[in-house]
Amino acid sequence: MSAFLDMGGYAAYVWPAYAVTLAVMVGNIIWARRALKRSRKEALHRLAVGGTEK
Amino acid sequence: MAWTWFHRLASPPHVYRVAGRLTPWLAWPAAALIVAGLIGGLVLAPPDYQQGDGYRIIYVHAPSAWMSLMVYTTMAVAAAIGLIWRMKVAHAVAASCAPIGASFTFAALVTGSLWGAPMWGTYWQWDPRLTSELILLFLYLGYMGLRSAFDDVQRADRVSAVLAIVGVVNVPIIHYSVIWWNSLHQAPSVMRLGGPTMPASMFVPLLMMLVGFTLFFGALLLVRVRGEVLSRERAATWIREALRT
Numbered sequence: 014m015s016a017f018l019d020m021g022g023y024a025a026y027v028w029p030a031y032a033v034t035l036a037v038m039v040g041n042i043i044w045a046r047r048a049l050k051r052s053r054k055e056a057l058h059r060l061a062v063g064g065t066e067k
Numbered sequence: 068m069a070w071t072w073f074h075r076l077a078s079p080p081h082v083y084r085v086a087g088r089l090t091p092w093l094a095w096p097a098a099a100l101i102v103a104g105l106i107g108g109l110v111l112a113p114p115d116y117q118q119g120d121g122y123r124i125i126y127v128h129a130p131s132a133w134m135s136l137m138v139y140t141t142m143a144v145a146a147a148i149g150l151i152w153r154m155k156v157a158h159a160v161a162a163s164c165a166p167i168g169a170s171f172t173f174a175a176l177v178t179g180s181l182w183g184a185p186m187w188g189t190y191w192q193w194d195p196r197l198t199s200e201l202i203l204l205f206l207y208l209g210y211m212g213l214r215s216a217f218d219d220v221q222r223a224d225r226v227s228a229v230l231a232i233v234g235v236v237n238v239p240i241i242h243y244s245v246i247w248w249n250s251l252h253q254a255p256s257v258m259r260l261g262g263p264t265m266p267a268s269m270f271v272p273l274l275m276m277l278v279g280f281t282l283f284f285g286a287l288l289l290v291r292v293r294g295e296v297l298s299r300e301r302a303a304t305w306i307r308e309a310l311r312t
Binding site (some may be wrong): 017037055056057 | 109110114119120121123124127128131166167170171173174177178181182184185283287290291293294295297298300301303306307310
């Protein structure tokens, strides 16, 4: 296990690379969901304040 | 008759509904492929004869770099369709691509830098491949900045589409940079004539990651497109119907 974590001496490069990619992926999921939620809320607001008005 | 699919594709309520239904069908296979690819790449694949275990960065770097180019191409094609056929849904697709593409371009640059440090002895070099990829990040950010400068979505769509289309010349430049110029970056080992230069034990996990990332992009795109479609719509009836559930 510690040999695996050591990555043949490249741990300081391999793991940060994986961490950054994972963060970008998780961030994208949260970011996309939030954007959809915001658009829904704004659309509902537009309906509430009066139909086809901008 | 043959054009009905095209019109349905362009219909916002249809797109909103179908995109919602389709998302899990892309997201779950993406998750499965990425987990399998990670196990294959980190555990099962043998170390490289030159780079030892350091080469394993390829399993996140190459898919991120692939995303950066594929997403940009998708964005430019969608922007062109939106501009030529005045198709709102196509503009919604283009606008949805930018933040996804920008973030994976960032990931490609950072993982590449972390790979370059031990192998080339430097985190950064003003080399053709690295520089053109950095320009790609600026193109994405410029596109997003330009969009946010307009209050009117339709105007933002048209103006930003021109930038997206012009910027697409950078995509082949990035891809061929390692062949055209003397670059520090290695030549393609997957997308090349004559097939991949890796044994199957290394290549199969990489292929899983590439397909997994692509499906992941599809799922993210569907979620974002739904929001972008909603923000372009003023027709109260279908929105009320779509949002009631």
